[in-house]
Structure formats: structure tokens, C-alpha cells
Amino acid sequence: MTDFQFPLPKEEYMYPGHSACPGCGEPISMRMLLKALGPDTIMNVPAGCCAVIPGVWPTYSLKIPLIDHAFECTGAVSSGIRAALDHFGKEDVTVVGWAGDGGTADIGLQSLSGAVDRGTDMLYIMYDNEAYMNTGNQCSSATPCGANTTTTPGGKSHQRTKKDVMKMMIANGIVYGASLNPAFPEDFMEKVVTAKGIRGPKFLHILSPCPSGWKFDPRNTIKIARLATETGVFPLYEYRNGETIFTKDLKNRKPLEEYLRLQGRFKHLSQADVEGMQRVLDESIQKLLKEE
Amino acid sequence: MNYRDLPSMPVAAQSTESITTGDWRTIRPVLNKDLCDRCYHCWAFCPDVSVIVEEEGSFPKVDLNHCKGCGICSTECSKQAITMVREDL
Amino acid sequence: MIEASTGNYAAAQAARLAKADVVAVYPITPQTTISEYVASMVQKGEMNAEFLLMESEHSAMSALIGASTIGARTFTATSSHGLALMHEMLMWAVGARTPIVMPVAARAIGGPWNIWGDHQDAISERDTGWLQFFCENNQEVLDTILMAYRVAEDRNVMLPAMVVEDGFVLSHTVERIDIPDQEEVDAYLPKYSPEFFADTENPMRFGGLVTPDLWTEFRYRIAESHEISREKLKAAEKDFEKVFGRSYGSPVETYRCEDADAVLIAAGAVAGTAKEVADQLRMQGKKVGVARIRVFRPFPSEEIRKLVSSVPSVGVLDKSYTFGDGGAMFNEVRSAAGTLEIGSYIAGLGGRDVPPKVLIKIFNNILEKNRGTVWADLKGGDFDD
Numbered sequence: 024m025t026d027f028q029f030p031l032p033k034e035e036y037m038y039p040g041h042s043a044c045p046g047c048g049e050p051i052s053m054r055m056l057l058k059a060l061g062p063d064t065i066m067n068v069p070a071g072c073c074a075v076i077p078g079v080w081p082t083y084s085l086k087i088p089l090i091d092h093a094f095e096c097t098g099a100v101s102s103g104i105r106a107a108l109d110h111f112g113k114e115d116v117t118v119v120g121w122a123g124d125g126g127t128a129d130i131g132l133q134s135l136s137g138a139v140d141r142g143t144d145m146l147y148i149m150y151d152n153e154a155y156m157n158t159g160n161q162c163s164s165a166t167p168c169g170a171n172t173t174t175t176p177g178g179k180s181h182q183r184t185k186k187d188v189m190k191m192m193i194a195n196g197i198v199y200g201a202s203l204n205p206a207f208p209e210d211f212m213e214k215v216v217t218a219k220g221i222r223g224p225k226f227l228h229i230l231s232p233c234p235s236g237w238k239f240d241p242r243n244t245i246k247i248a249r250l251a252t253e254t255g256v257f258p259l260y261e262y263r264n265g266e267t268i269f270t271k272d273l274k275n276r277k278p279l280e281e282y283l284r285l286q287g288r289f290k291h292l293s294q295a296d297v298e299g300m301q302r303v304l305d306e307s308i309q310k311l312l313k314e315e
Numbered sequence: 316m317n318y319r320d321l322p323s324m325p326v327a328a329q330s331t332e333s334i335t336t337g338d339w340r341t342i343r344p345v346l347n348k349d350l351c352d353r354c355y356h357c358w359a360f361c362p363d364v365s366v367i368v369e370e371e372g373s374f375p376k377v378d379l380n381h382c383k384g385c386g387i388c389s390t391e392c393s394k395q396a397i398t399m400v401r402e403d404l
Numbered sequence: 405m406i407e408a409s410t411g412n413y414a415a416a417q418a419a420r421l422a423k424a425d426v427v428a429v430y431p432i433t434p435q436t437t438i439s440e441y442v443a444s445m446v447q448k449g450e451m452n453a454e455f456l457l458m459e460s461e462h463s464a465m466s467a468l469i470g471a472s473t474i475g476a477r478t479f480t481a482t483s484s485h486g487l488a489l490m491h492e493m494l495m496w497a498v499g500a501r502t503p504i505v506m507p508v509a510a511r512a513i514g515g516p517w518n519i520w521g522d523h524q525d526a527i528s529e530r531d532t533g534w535l536q537f538f539c540e541n542n543q544e545v546l547d548t549i550l551m552a553y554r555v556a557e558d559r560n561v562m563l564p565a566m567v568v569e570d571g572f573v574l575s576h577t578v579e580r581i582d583i584p585d586q587e588e589v590d591a592y593l594p595k596y597s598p599e600f601f602a603d604t605e606n607p608m609r610f611g612g613l614v615t616p617d618l619w620t621e622f623r624y625r626i627a628e629s630h631e632i633s634r635e636k637l638k639a640a641e642k643d644f645e646k647v648f649g650r651s652y653g654s655p656v657e658t659y660r661c662e663d664a665d666a667v668l669i670a671a672g673a674v675a676g677t678a679k680e681v682a683d684q685l686r687m688q689g690k691k692v693g694v695a696r697i698r699v700f701r702p703f704p705s706e707e708i709r710k711l712v713s714s715v716p717s718v719g720v721l722d723k724s725y726t727f728g729d730g731g732a733m734f735n736e737v738r739s740a741a742g743t744l745e746i747g748s749y750i751a752g753l754g755g756r757d758v759p760p761k762v763l764i765k766i767f768n769n770i771l772e773k774n775r776g777t778v779w780a781d782l783k784g785g786d787f788d789d
Contacts, residue, residue: 028371029355029358029359029368029371030354030355030356030358030359031359035364037364038330038331038332038364039331039332039336039363039364039365039378039380039381040330040331040332040333040334040335040336040381041331041334041336041363042331042334042336043362043363044383045339045340045362045363045383045384045385046362046383046385046386046387047362047385048362049362050362050363050364051360051361051362051387054362054364062604062607063604064604065474065602065604067470074612074613075613077331077609077612078327078331078334078609078612078613079612079613079614079615080325080327080612080613080614080615080618081327081328081329082327082329082330082331082333082334083327083328083329083330083331083608083609083612084330084331085607085609086607087604087607088602088603088604088606088607088608088609088610089607089608089609089610089612090469090470090473090602090609090610090611091609091610091611091612092466092469092470092493092496092611093466093492093493093496095462096462096463096466096493098463099458099459099462099463099464099466099467099470100466100467100469100470101470102428102456102458102463102467102470103426103428103456103466103467103468103469103470103471103472103474103478104470104471104473104474104602106426106428106454106456106467106471106476107425107426107454107470107471107472107474107475107476108474109454110425110426110453110454110476111425111474111475111476116604133459133460133463134459134460134462134463134466136459137458137459137460137463140459141456141457205360208359234385240386241385241386241387242385242386242387242389242390242399243387243390244360244362244385244387245360245387245390245391246390246391316618316621317621318620318621318622318624318625318628321618321621321622321625322599322600323501323559323560323562323599323600323625324500324501324562324598324599324600324610325499325500325501325610325611325612325614325622326600326608326609326610327608327609327612328606328607328608328609
């Protein structure tokens with residue numbers, strides 16, 4: 024055994040030269056995902072950053088087939104791809120629907136629900152940058168309470184809690200669900216490999232920090248992602264056979280403030296606001312721990 | 316290129332490697348080999364596939380044609396061996 | 405085999421005979437029974453297709469775009485609001501060059517609600533880039549779907565095709581039709597074999613971002629394919645006649661137009677009634693004819709130009725209305741013919757029958773060379789008794 028172990032498989036399924044902003048979380052997760060899945064994968068993407076990042080015709084940044092389509096139909100297109108592959112005896116090819124939080128929690132929710140209901144054997148991934156980032160940071164139903172976006176200027180107008188798409192999908196009938204964070208590559212890879220091995224509709228929720236929308240120095244993407252889990256804002260868990268298991272400790276948490284203060288989208292929050300948010304977070308985690 | 320050169324379907328298959336995103340960069344990662352313990356976190360977290368490790372054990376190199384200078388490698392380096400240096404005009 | 409068949413049964417039989425690989429359905433009146441017939445055939449094993457129950461028409465079209473990109477022959481059917489909901493994906497299917505074939509049981513679009521037939525739904529999609537065929541009878545529905553696959557999947561065409569049957573008038577009306585044998589259809593319709601399809605052995609991106617630098621060129625290629633489809637359809641119909649002994653005079657079927665003083669241009673089932681009325685009027689010494697637009701996209705401009713320049717007076721009957729100036733088909737005809745001397749007639753909206761009485765008034769009006777737009781069956785309108 025060598026001293027120098029790669030933290031991830033060496034094989035690359037992504038080319039450099041793609042169009043993501045510097046420090047974007049999306050390609051980090053995409054790169055890890057494809058390393059875990061390997062080349063027998065066909066992906067479909069709707070509108071969003073994910074449609075821009077892979078490059079401009081005739082260039083293309085991934086080494087797997089990718090099918091583009093309109094905003095609200097990721098689940099439906101995955102169903103169609105799956106059906107055709109099955110018809111041609113290609114059951115071993117993994118179908119991945121990769122969509123943002125707007126494309127999943129808002130405009131694509133019906134189509135996703137339909138695909139889960141149909142029992143489509145797919146890996147549906149919501150890479151969550153918590154707003155409509157491709158159009159320039161507008162509030163989505165996955166935007167957290169208090170965050171500044173261009174349609175919730177000042178952030179205070181946005182007092183709703185983040186839509187819990189995973190809970191909806193569990194009720195809808197997924198066979199596997201998990202939250203993934205690129206700051207924890209081992210956990211990330213394991214969950215993707217597990218999901219790949221299960222037939223049926225799977226839903227993965229990936230946290231995807233966005234330097235330009237969340238307003239932080241692009242060098243801190245992974246640091247902020249890590250803090251999201253360490254503070255309990257983005258718990259890492261796995262859902263299977265009716266049970267949810269947390270895969271990273273939730274009991275010993277860092278203060279929420281460490282996460283919030285690195286991001287310009289929360290800079291308007293007063294100390295009292297932050298304390299209030301900490302209380303809400305603590306309560307919700309107590310509830311989660313009881314459910315486990 | 317004119318319309319006759321286009322494929323019958325809008326398919327793209329040419330690698331993005333031909334796109335030099337290196338000129339987006341304002342700061343550049345510089346590695347101090349004396350500090351580097353080759354944990355390859357810089358390689359693992361690079362969004363731009365721009366940290367090159369030729370073989371296990373070798374020091375990471377930066378593909379300056381594509382590195383966008385985000386600095387994640389510098390933040391995630393376990394030994395603080397990477398500093399970000401401002402590019403000249 | 406001769407069977408009693410509705411238009412919808414004929415359409416479903418065509419899907420079976422074409423051996424569609426993937427079918428995605430969502431119910432809507434008056435298309436619904438097409439989906440039901442296919443469901444039943446798949447369940448009984450008479451049809452070897454993947455059958456997808458969708459949660460909307462938008463998703464049905466989306467699923468087929470995905471399946472078609474894998475290389476599958478695909479089928480769905482819709483009407484009215486379903487077609488309108490699909491609009492976005494109809495555009496996408498064209499740009500993605502996915503040769504989906506879809507019968508449309510044409511119906512009015514609300515509001516207020518109306519479930520009956522006219523051409524508003526199909527006509528409203530005329531700018532999407534789909535090939536559009538209008539059928540006069542149920543045999544033609546079946547035959548046209550087979551021809552549509554042949555043309556749509558041609559490597560020089562690669563465009564989706566819509567086969568329009570009048571809602572209820574054809575979709576739910578029983579006629580005697582000849583359902584061809586599978587062997588004959590297999591000989592006529594080759595397997596779908598696209599030049600490009602999504603394949604893990606040869607990874608490519610389908611439908612990624614195209615900038616202003618080449619967008620025009622991609623759109624032009626679609627326009628070019630439309631042009632190519634004209635000859636491909638003529639050839640497909642000729643071959644069809646050789647195998648099955650039937651043809652429809654694509655793109656414009658003319659009936660007693662050679663020596664006519666007045667010609668009515670129409671599409672769909674109403675053209676059948678118009679032919680009967682033309683026979684009656686000829687017995688009274690009025691020289692009238694009917695030109696039936698069977699192919700609406702690509703529009704048969706050349707054929708229409710020749711026709712209009714060879715007869716003294718022409719009128720166009722639209723079973724839809726385009727808010728602007730006259731009917732949509734009228735506008736196309738006028739533009740192709742390059743003359744203002746054409747009458748526009750609106751009739752048969754929202755399921756209103758177009759009986760001989762109304763058609764006689766229209767023919768007489770064309771003979772009198774009246775111009776402008778006439779709502780021919782409007783209660784309280786110019787033609788009301």
C-alpha cells in the first residue's frame with residue numbers, strides 16, 4: 024500500500040474547459056458522481072446552470088451521453104430514456120436525471136412525481152444551489168428562510184422554510200433517497216454506488232454552493248459545503264426500506280453563525296435573527312433525531 | 316463553418332478542452348513542494364479538472380490553460396501548501 | 405382485412421403495424437380511445453411496446469423525445485388542450501430532430517369548455533416545424549400514419565409528424581376500412597435507424613447550447629428538411645400505392661377542378677362533404693370543384709399557386725380562426741397564390757356540423773367572387789336565413 028492514495032477513483036468523465044463559474048459546486052459533484060457511476064450512464068438535464076456548464080455547441084464536457092430538454096420535464100424524459108433502453112435490452116445502463124432546485128422543487132415537481140409513480144428505474148438528482156442561479160439568483164421554493172435573492176431583496180421578505188422535496192419523494196414511493204455533500208467525498212461516492220445498485224426510482228439531494236448567488240469567495244465552496252453539514256443545516260442521511268439513517272454526526276454541531284457569516288446572502292441578518300434561526304434549526308434537528 | 320457543415324441532429328461531441336478558460340483567472344495557485352504531502356485534496360475538489368496528478372506519488376500540477384483560479388485547492392489543502400498569487404496583466 | 409373501424413381504432417392499428425417501440429399516453433377527449441386500444445394491445449401481447457402512463461401531455465411528449473433520442477420508434481396521440489400543453493415540447497422535438505408520429509383528434513380549445521371537433525388545436529401548432537397531414541377518412545388515418553413514419557424517419561428529413569383526424573367526425577365514426585397485413589407493412593416501412601442516437605459507446609450531447617453564431621444555420625437545416633420532405637412524401641405515397649393499392653394525391657387532392665369556375669379549398673373530413681356538394685351543383689350546371697389540402701406542413705405552395713392561377717374564383721374554408729385577417733389556411737393560400745382575389749370562409753367551429761346547405765352557400769359565394777371573410781354558419785351572420 025502506497026502512502027499516496029487518491030481520495031477518489033482516478034478515471035475522469037469530465038473535460039476541463041466547461042463553462043461553470045470559478046468555484047462552482049455543480050461540476051465538483053458532477054465529477055464525483057460520474058466517477059462513482061462509470062461510463063454506462065446516460066444523463067438528461069433541463070434548463071439551468073447544468074445546461075450551460077457542459078459547453079457550447081460543438082463542444083461538450085462530459086464523457087457520457089447527455090440529452091437536453093425543457094425546464095419542467097426531467098422526470099418524464101428519464102422515463103422515456105429508461106423505456107427505450109429497456110426495450111433494447113440495455114437494462115444495465117444507469118439513467119440519471121440531473122436538475123437544479125428550481126427544475127425539481129418548483130417547475131419540474133409534477134414530472135418528477137410522475138416518474139417516481141411510474142416506478143422509473145432512474146437516479147434523479149437535485150443539485151441544490153437554493154435559488155434560480157442560471158437566471159441570476161431568484162428565489163425558489165428551496166431557498167432557505169432569510170436568504171437574500173434578487174426577488175427577495177433584503178432577505179427578510181423570505182420567511183418560508185425550504186421545501187422538503189425528499190419527504191415528498193418518500194411519500195411518493197422512492198426506493199432510495201439520500202442527501203449528498205461534495206465536501207464529504209467518501210460518503211458521497213458510497214451513496215451513489217448504493218443507489219446505482221438498487222432498481223427503481225431513487226432521489227439524491229446534493230448541496231451545491233454557488234459563489235455568485237450566495238455571495239462568497241469562490242475559494243470557500245467546499246468549506247461552506249462542509250459547514251452546512253457540520254452545523255446541521257444540511258444533514259447527511261440515507262433513506263431505505265422505510266428508515267432514515269444519518270451518515271454524519273448530528274449531535275455535536277458547530278454554531279450556525281459560522282455557516283451564515285461566510286455568505287453575503289445572509290449578511291443583513293442581525294445577531295437576534297441568527298440566534299432565532301439557531302433555535303429553529305436546533306428544534307428541527309431534535310425532531311429529526313427522534314424520527315431516526 | 317456554414318449550414319452544410321452541420322450534422323443532421325444537433326449533436327456535440329468535441330471535447331471542451333479546446334476552450335481555454337485559463338484566461339478567466341485573476342489569481343493563480345502556486346504549490347510549495349516542501350509542504351505538500353500529496354493528499355490530493357486539491358485534485359479531488361477541483362471543479363475544473365485542472366489539477367493534474369500524473370501518477371500516484373507525484374506532485375500535483377496545475378493546468379493553467381483551464382484553471383479558473385477559484386482557489387478551492389488552496390483552501391482545501393491539508394498542509395497550506397498552495398498559495399494564490401495575483402496574475403500579471 | 406376489412407373491419408368496421410373508428411378513426412381512433414385505425415390510428416391505434418397503425419401504431420401496432422408500425423411496431424412502435426415506446427408509447428406514452430395521457431387521456432383527453434376525443435383522442436382517449438387511441439390510448440385505450442394501444443393499452444389493450446400491449447397487454448394482450450399483440451404489440452411489443454413499452455407503454456408509459458404519463459401525468460400530462462407535456463410529459464408524454466417529453467418522454468418520447470427521450471426515447472426517440474435512444475433510437476426508439478415512438479407514438480402518442482392527443483387533442484386540443486393536450487396539444488396546446490405540449491407546445492413547448494413540440495418545438496423541442498423538431499429542434500432535437502426526433503421523428504415522433506402523433507395522431508391528433510382535432511378539437512376546439514377553451515375557454516369556455518368545448519370538447520367537440522374543429523381544427524383550432526392543430527392549426528395553432530403550424531409554426532412548430534412538425535409535418536402536418538390532414539385526413540379525410542379513417543382509412544386515410546391509418547395509411548397516413550404509416551407513411552408519416554416513413555417520411556419522418558428518413559435521414560434527410562428527421563422531423564416529427566402530426567396526423568390530424570377530425571374529432572368525433574372521424575375519431576368516433578365507424579367506417580369500413582382495410583387493415584393491412586403485418587408482412588405488407590414490414591415490407592413498406594423499414595426499421596427506424598437514425599444516424600445519431602444516444603449510446604454509451606459513443607458519448608455525445610443532444611440538444612446542447614447553440615449560440616447566435618450557428619442558430620440560424622440549425623434553423624435553416626430544419627427548413628431544408630421540410631423542403632426535402634415534399635419529394636419524400638410523394639415517393640412514400642407512390643410506394644404505398646404499389647404495396648397497398650391506395651393513394652391520396654399528396655399534397656393537394658383535386659376533385660373536378662380542371663374546368664371549374666369556382667374551387668373550394670378545405671382540409672379534413674369536410675372535404676368529403678364538399679365533394680358530394682360539388683357533384684350536386686355540377687348537376688345543376690354549376691362548374692365547381694374541391695381542392696383538399698392533405699399536407700398542411702410543408703405547405704404545398706407550388707401546387708396551390710398553379711391551382712389558383714388556373715381557376716376563375718377560389719375560396720378557402722377554415723375550421724379554425726386566426727385572429728388577424730381571415731382563416732389560417734386562407735392566409736397560407738393567399739400568400740402562396742400571390743393574389744387578393746380569394747374568399748375566406750369560417751365554419752364548423754367547436755363541433756358544429758358543416759352540412760351541404762352551408763357548403764352550397766359557400767360555393768355560390770365563391771362563384772359570385774365575393775371577397776373578405778365570411779363566418780359561413782354564424783347565427784345572425786351573412787349566410788343565416
